[in-house]
Amino acid sequence: MSSVIWYLYEFARKSWAENFAAAKTDSEIMETPSRFRDFPQVRKEYCIACGACTAACPAPMAIKLVRSEDSAHEEGITYPIINTRGCIRCGFCAEVCPTDPKTLLCGENHLIREEFTILPVDKMFVIDDYLCIKCKKCMKSCKVGDAISEIDNKMVIDQSKCISCGECLKTCPVKGAIKGIFISNVEEQKEIINMVVNTLEARIESEKDKIKKLEPEEIFKIDFPIDELVEKSREIIKNDELIKDTLEKITDRLKMNIITWDDEKCKNCRLCVKECPSGAITYDEEKGVQRNPKKCLKCSICYQTCPFGVAGFYVARFLLSETSMDDGVIHITLKAAQLPIRS
Amino acid sequence: MILPIGPIHPGLKEPLRLKLKTRGEKVLSAEIDYGYVHRGIERVMKNKTWQKGIFLSERVCGICSYIHTQTFAETFEKIAGERAPLRAQYLRVLTNELDRIQSHLLANSTYFKVLEHETLFMYMLSLREPVMDAIELLTGNRVNMGWNVVGGVRMDAEEKHLQSIMKIMNELEEQYDKYVEMFEHGPLLGLRSHDVGRMSRDDAIKARAVGPIGRASGLKHDLREFHHTYRDNFDFKVIWRKEGDNFARTMNRFDEITQSISLIKQVINNLPEGKVRKKIDIPAGYGDWRNEAPRGEVSYMIETNGNLIRNVSIRTPSIMNIDACAKYMLHDVATVADAVATYASVDPCIACTERVVILDESGKNREFQGIHDINIK
Amino acid sequence: MLDSLKDIIRKSSIHVCLINTGGCNGCDIEVVALLSPRYDLEQYGIYVHNNPREADVILVTGAVTEQWREKLQRIYAKAPEPKIVVAIGNCPLSGDVFNQEGSSVYAPVSDFIPVDAEISGCPPRPSEILAAILGVGPDAIAAKGRQKQ
Secondary structure: OHHHHHHHHHHOOHHHHHHHHOOOOOHHHHOOOOOOOOOOEEOHHHOOOOOHHHHHOOOOOOEEEEEOOOOOOOOOOEEEEEOOOOOOOOOHHHHHOOOOOOOEEOOOOEOOOHHHOOOOOOEEEEEOOOOOOOOOHHHHHOOOOOOEEEEOOEEEEOOOOOOOOOHHHHHOOOOOOEEEEEOOOHHHHHHHHHHHHHHHHHHHHHOHHHHHOOOOOOEEEEEEEOHHHHHHHHHHOOOHHHHHHHHHHHHHHOEEEEEEEOHHHOOOOOHHHHHOOOOOEEEEOOOEEEEOOOOOOOOOHHHHHOOOOOEEEEEEEEEEEOOOOOOOEEEEEEEEOOOOOOO | OEEEEOOOOOOOOOOOEEEEEEEOOEEEEEEEEOOOOOOOHHHHHOOOEHHHHHHHHHOOOOOOHHHHHHHHHHHHHHHHOOOOOHHHHHHHHHHHHHHHHHHHHHHHHHHHHHOOOHHHHHHHHHHHHHHHHHHHHHHOOOOOOOOEEOOEEOEOOOHHHHHHHHHHHHHHHHHHHHHHHHHHHOHHHHHHHOOOOOOOHHHHHHOOOOHHHHHHOOOOOOHHHOOHHHHHHOOOOOOOOOOOOHHHHHHHHHHHHHHHHHHHHHHHHHOOOOOOEOOOOOOEEEEEEEEEEOOEEEEEEEEEEOOEEEEEEEEOOHHHHHHHHHHHHOOOEOOHHHHHHHHHHOOOOHHHHOOOOOOOOOOOOOOOOOHHHOOOO | OHHHHHHHHHHHOEEEEEEEOOOOOHHHHHHHHHOOOOOOHHHHOEEEOOOHHHOOEEEEEOOOEOOHHHHHHHHHHHOOOOOEEEEEOOHHHHOHHHOOOOOOEOOOHHHOOOOOEEEOOOOOOHHHHHHHHHHHHHHHHHHHHHHHO
């Protein structure tokens, strides 16, 4: 009974009738309160392009550093832009922003103190223990107190203290002993690597006819200018340092197997069809033995199996001689593999 | 006959499939399908710093987002062997209780909505709005607050903020009793709630029911009893009931709101001065921590190498509660409407539950890189 | 004449279906908060009913998870014309924090169904949702209705 009375009481109020007649939300309600943490505000002029905000941001596509066009009078400035479709309004970018006054403002009353600031790390430095000669030059050059230390007769970089300035890399006398690894943009790096490898392969493919005529001990050389590769990589990611680093690493380590195929020599014995592990070689009544280069794993089994020398197997190596990003050249050397032919 | 409800259904707010086995109007048993909102959060959290992990943990569940960050932070504090400053601990209690109030009010409002009692539904939501204001005032955001960090909290609360929260709490306390009475003595609500979806204490133990659902069935267990801040500084008593039906669960939540209000008043009256954040160096190691979320017990198990999170495992209360609901409550229910009401009274939070644990009976260790790798026969 | 009458009806009675395609629930409870007496969505004739078969507006919250990829399109097909899709929060727009290496989300939602309006924020405040819905909702439905004829 009491609830029925309550209903009647509520409906009988004057304010209820008034609200019923005019549907309107109070403008007061639509206002955001003062302590609400809205999307960060960017003050471009203070930005030092350190990248702390992008490194600290927990959302993957919320914040990006961009650089405005150079004008006649002055250089373009770099500043962060906030993508409101990705920003989660946590205010962490404002918290880590090291400039004074702050480039990024988000909410009020943040406890911003030096010791909580995390520094930009899009590059991780590690010491290769195998190559390190323990000259301790990196230790002396390190700008942070004790980021590099000697533990158990090994040089170790403390990742929590490292600020990724790259000083150690510059002073290191051994090539490859200290490695700077880009830990962000992994996807883009993959794309660049795929693109470079495919382009190099296509270039070698185009010289097929010359390669087939190679003598066993003869070396075939191609020079490949990298400007085209750099242009394509810049379309993937606009970071010259990263592109150069990736190109260097690829050409240092890449060893490419090349399989050539001489249809005229083929006697349709079909020995290779059974051996091929990926099913790239097929036999057709009309067309004879066919090889599908797209499926090929370059394992060289067909080369080792074929008694007539249809398949040729060559190994290509690469060396990057770089003067600058635009007129560097990749030297490709190619020679016949020394693999014995299975009898 | 099998009556499927969901994943999109007027009675459900979140995607989930209820399969009710019915004979006529009577519900014989129920089965629950999850997996609609599995995002792979634990996998994403791997190899990230805690600064990023804490915002991910916040988004495990939107309703009890606060307690996830607190547990995450306290796990790291346990690994480091330190505690946040006392003022930060008090402020954490304050936010935790505010979050509990809004969560319980939302849960009860959903229950009333399912009972088609729109009036109380609206009253509950109107009570909830000032609490959301208080949360926003304190933390800067309504739902995903971004307020906890390892070693304390991010913003300090000034005296005027505390006073306005106190005012909100006083107003809430004044109005609140009226609505509790509406529920407690309302004849229609009583008919729909008393003796519906009963779960006995033994069943609750078997189903590992936690939180208000377990406490309404007579399991006197609240982790806040053992939490160091509550244990040392606050006057706290576990609230529990014996009936174990829909009425008990809803009333238990109402009573807990009363207690939360008293805890908030204790915090504001005794808030110590001092810092609210300190720097904590995290060593490599493993730690686990349990906390009482609005829905029960949430626990984090984290393995870290000092910088990055190596491994993380999250256990949330809803998974046990939903299973308890399916197995023991939705068993011989008189009508389908009662079954849906019982389900709503359990306060299920689907976003919480969606994590995958794979047990291989052969005892081999295998690594899965995502849900797509798994072939279940 | 008939068109303008249809316009009025379409603008003043809007049924909404809320689909959580795998978010954190935060946006959903902000939509529930919109129903509260303070914001009172229903005074504008907007009724959140969660039934795709009678929906004029489909609210999508959440990045698209494995299970939702096909079901979302099925639900969209079930809604009668004219219909508009509003994406609430960052998850349907960009995948938010979940859209990182190793997760099983397939954001954005616009890959699966056409999105007419978007509200960003994680989660957006009820006032922001309300402003956006009132800003685009009624007129968009009326415009869509005319377009079909």
